Amino acid sequence: MEESVKPGLRIREGDCVVLKRDEVFKAVLVLRRRKVIFEKQWFYLDNAIGRVYGTTFEVSSGGNLQPKEKMEETTTETKEAGTDNRNIVDDGKSQKLTHDDIKALKDKGIKGQEIVQQLIENSTTFRGKTEFAQDKYIKKKKKKYEAVITIVKPSTRILSTMYYAREPGKINHLRYDTLAQMLTLGNIRAGNKMIVMETCAGLVLGAIMERMGGYGSVIQMYPGGGPVRAATSCFGFPESFFNTLYEFPLSKVDSLVSGTFSSETLPSEPEYNVPVEEESNGSLDEKQTLTQETEEESSTEAVMESNETEEQETMDLVAEDTEYKETKEKGNKENIREKQRKQQERRRKLVETAALLEQKNADGLIVASRFHPTPLLLSLLEFVAPSRPFVVYCQYKEPLLECYTKLREKGGVINLKLSETWLRNYQVLPDRSHPKLTMSGGGGYLLSGITVTAEKVQSNASSLEAQKIEEPTSKKRKLQELHC
Amino acid sequence: MSFVEYGDTIKDGDTAIVFLGHESMFPVKVQHGSKTQTKYGVIRHSTDLIGKRYGSKVTCSKGGWVFILHPTPELWTMNLPHRTQILYSTDISLITMMLELKPGSIVCESGTGSGSLSHAIIRTVAPTGHLYTVEFHQQRAEKAKEEFQEHKVEHLVTVKNQDVCKNGFGVSNVADAVFLDIPSPWEAIGHAKSALKIEGGRICSFSPCIEQVQRTCLAMEEHGFTEMNTLEILLRVYNVRTISLQIPDLGKAQGTAQFKSGVPLKEMVGHTGYLTFATKSLF
Numbered sequence A: 001m002e003e004s005v006k007p008g009l010r011i012r013e014g015d016c017v018v019l020k021r022d023e024v025f026k027a028v029l030v031l032r033r034r035k036v037i038f039e040k041q042w043f044y045l046d047n048a049i050g051r052v053y054g055t056t057f058e059v060s061s062g063g064n065l066q067p068k069e070k071m072e073e074t075t076t077e078t079k080e081a082g083t084d085n086r087n088i089v090d091d092g093k094s095q096k097l098t099h100d101d102i103k104a105l106k107d108k109g110i111k112g113q114e115i116v117q118q119l120i121e122n123s124t125t126f127r128g129k130t131e132f133a134q135d136k137y138i139k140k141k142k143k144k145y146e147a148v149i150t151i152v153k154p155s156t157r158i159l160s161t162m163y164y165a166r167e168p169g170k171i172n173h174l175r176y177d178t179l180a181q182m183l184t185l186g187n188i189r190a191g192n193k194m195i196v197m198e199t200c201a202g203l204v205l206g207a208i209m210e211r212m213g214g215y216g217s218v219i220q221m222y223p224g225g226g227p228v229r230a231a232t233s234c235f236g237f238p239e240s241f242f243n244t245l246y247e248f249p250l251s252k253v254d255s256l257v258s259g260t261f262s263s264e265t266l267p268s269e270p271e272y273n274v275p276v277e278e279e280s281n282g283s284l285d286e287k288q289t290l291t292q293e294t295e296e297e298s299s300t301e302a303v304m305e306s307n308e309t310e311e312q313e314t315m316d317l318v319a320e321d322t323e324y325k326e327t328k329e330k331g332n333k334e335n336i337r338e339k340q341r342k343q344q345e346r347r348r349k350l351v352e353t354a355a356l357l358e359q360k361n362a363d364g365l366i367v368a369s370r371f372h373p374t375p376l377l378l379s380l381l382e383f384v385a386p387s388r389p390f391v392v393y394c395q396y397k398e399p400l401l402e403c404y405t406k407l408r409e410k411g412g413v414i415n416l417k418l419s420e421t422w423l424r425n426y427q428v429l430p431d432r433s434h435p436k437l438t439m440s441g442g443g444g445y446l447l448s449g450i451t452v453t454a455e456k457v458q459s460n461a462s463s464l465e466a467q468k469i470e471e472p473t474s475k476k477r478k479l480q481e482l483h484c
Numbered sequence B: 001m002s003f004v005e006y007g008d009t010i011k012d013g014d015t016a017i018v019f020l021g022h023e024s025m026f027p028v029k030v031q032h033g034s035k036t037q038t039k040y041g042v043i044r045h046s047t048d049l050i051g052k053r054y055g056s057k058v059t060c061s062k063g064g065w066v067f068i069l070h071p072t073p074e075l076w077t078m079n080l081p082h083r084t085q086i087l088y089s090t091d092i093s094l095i096t097m098m099l100e101l102k103p104g105s106i107v108c109e110s111g112t113g114s115g116s117l118s119h120a121i122i123r124t125v126a127p128t129g130h131l132y133t134v135e136f137h138q139q140r141a142e143k144a145k146e147e148f149q150e151h152k153v154e155h156l157v158t159v160k161n162q163d164v165c166k167n168g169f170g171v172s173n174v175a176d177a178v179f180l181d182i183p184s185p186w187e188a189i190g191h192a193k194s195a196l197k198i199e200g201g202r203i204c205s206f207s208p209c210i211e212q213v214q215r216t217c218l219a220m221e222e223h224g225f226t227e228m229n230t231l232e233i234l235l236r237v238y239n240v241r242t243i244s245l246q247i248p249d250l251g252k253a254q255g256t257a258q259f260k261s262g263v264p265l266k267e268m269v270g271h272t273g274y275l276t277f278a279t280k281s282l283f
Helices: A099-108 A112-121 A131-145 A154-165 A176-185 A203-212 A239-242 A250-258 A303-305 A310-315 A319-329 A332-358 A373-383 A397-412 A460-484 B045-049 B074-078 B089-098 B117-125 B138-150 B189-196 B209-222
Strands: A016-021 A024-029 A035-038 A041-044 A054-061 A065-067 A148-152 A193-198 A217-222 A244-247 A365-366 A389-394 A413-427 A445-451 B015-021 B024-029 B036-039 B039-042 B058-059 B065-069 B105-112 B130-134 B159-161 B177-180 B199-208 B226-246 B257-263 B274-281
Touching: A016 A035, A016 A154, A024 A035, A024 A154, A035 B015, A041 A054, A054 A397, A112 A131, A148 A239, A154 A176, A154 A203, A154 B089, A176 A203, A176 A389, A176 A445, A176 B089, A193 A203, A203 A217, A203 A310, A217 A250, A239 A244, A244 A250, A244 A332, A244 B039, A250 A332, A250 A373, A319 B257, A365 A373, A373 A389, A373 A397, A397 A413, A397 A445, A397 B226, A397 B257, B015 B036, B015 B074, B039 B045, B065 B089, B074 B089, B074 B117, B089 B117, B089 B199, B089 B226, B089 B274, B105 B117, B117 B130, B117 B138, B130 B209, B138 B159, B159 B177, B177 B189, B189 B209, B209 B274
Parallel strands: A193 A217, A193 A365, A217 A244, A365 A389, B105 B130, B105 B177, B130 B159, B177 B199
Antiparallel strands: A016 A024, A016 A148, A035 A041, A054 A065, A054 A148, A389 A445, A413 A445, A413 B226, B015 B024, B015 B065, B036 B039, B058 B065, B199 B274, B226 B257, B226 B274
């Protein structure tokens, strides 16, 4: 059955894959003889090459991956169990195996399943637990000792969940369901001409590109020297997808709008596809810098946020290593010629992108950045055709309140809506179904709307509309004012 | 225009959305010679609509105005004629992402209902994907077929009038994703599994009641689905208001303090349904 699988579904060297263990994800590049660390385990990915995506592996003692066969679940024989916990005393002494005993078992190479069995047999309280408690105990031990890793193909679903769990600071705390709303509200689909402005490591860009399937075009606006597309490269898009991906510096937007654009001054040397030094996210503890791969892995979110090696931790990319060696090896003269050629090409592309923007017929605008959204929206909406959706994400509500107000004043937009989504996970088990214990406190806010043909004068229309919305409250305000 | 592609100008035969103001809009079938009544007066299709740019303002006979918008699945969801309870964009967004839908995806859906989710799926899988949608109610199946034709997307969808629990989706091993919104989804899990590709795919079941969810999860487990995950998503909307609060007279200062606030609506949707996602994989 495995043999009949299409080649595109097999893991290849050079692929960006996502390692999965229970609910924990990590994106890595598949390279031979390259040690990878994930969930406190070290291993090589060599044995994964050629395997089908979705294969589950165990880490063998040599640090190699061993595909795991689907185990037959231990049949539910009527085991001995108690009825409640009134007599179960937690004195910390119920497990007879010591820390060293367990270590010895592990060192002997005993399989996880066997260790769990040993733990059960050596627990004095196990028999007295209720069936549910026994179930929970076994699940917990399995999670700890039966370490299985699944290798999955990256997708928006997986990458957005991963980033939100591991590095929310990199994506302005954009929760994956909020991203899902943006993609739908923005009517992202094949054939669109999209304008995107994001500082979410390229995750939002990648999600948009996935939904466009290589059809249509995307113009990414970027601050500073160049766009960050670290997450975008994780998706594994074919090269052709990038033929219709353009970029344009924000610093030139004003000149485009006023008609004074010139390609003479390019922003300082961009370094595409290389983890660039990212500017602070606005919050004080997030200064990220380029570093070599480190040995450490931190699993708690708090530590991760302040960890300077974030980029390497999640990505394990070696792009900057190879590029660095390449530039050293080239001779100086060739180097200069190469640089000139690249600059010409960049200039050409810049002019081409400016022309695309100047057509003012984009099919939509998506903004998700660390910058204040108002100035971005007010200028970038100029390039969008009428009757097209736009969506702005902001980690905080207040800037969107201001944005809403300014957009109302400007006119040319309707159906403005400020919203957020609440997401709740459930545990579903027979007689034990309930929402899970923890819930995300916030996933950011969205402001969405639809463009219409712009009004030159603040007409009857927009104030009429404003009145329509505000009718109920204005009555209340009148009463308040009377009292003053 | 098309539900899967943008057009610039309004044409005869288009489905356009007439926007009257906040939360007030309706769809209209554009036809030469037709007239549409609104509270602001009459809109004459031949002179006021056809040839005009989408997004234009149209003044009606009584002097009031409206905007004519290009249809999108989201606008359609807010304005379609209900034959059943429908799924709204909040749930649709999450479903689309969690099922990993994209251009080229093959999707199986049941029940079609009023076609709200169907339109959204068609938009996402176009131009190379396909939706196989099953509806056991004959009239609803026919109405859905009609609408898909009117909206010029019939080449992307196949409607089957049958009972998915008894006869499945009518296709085997072709789907990347399956969606179930039926009273007894656990009875269709086996059919869903065979509709999905051999190498695997994603499944989603939407049920309003937790008991249905429990049965469905059990069925999924029995059929070897993995990565099971049940969640619910709720939308919270805020109105942007400038609020003036009076400063109390404590003897000295007086007046009002003004500030901008995002005020939640008086009521919000508290529950639509539980979404259970799972993966079919080779392993």
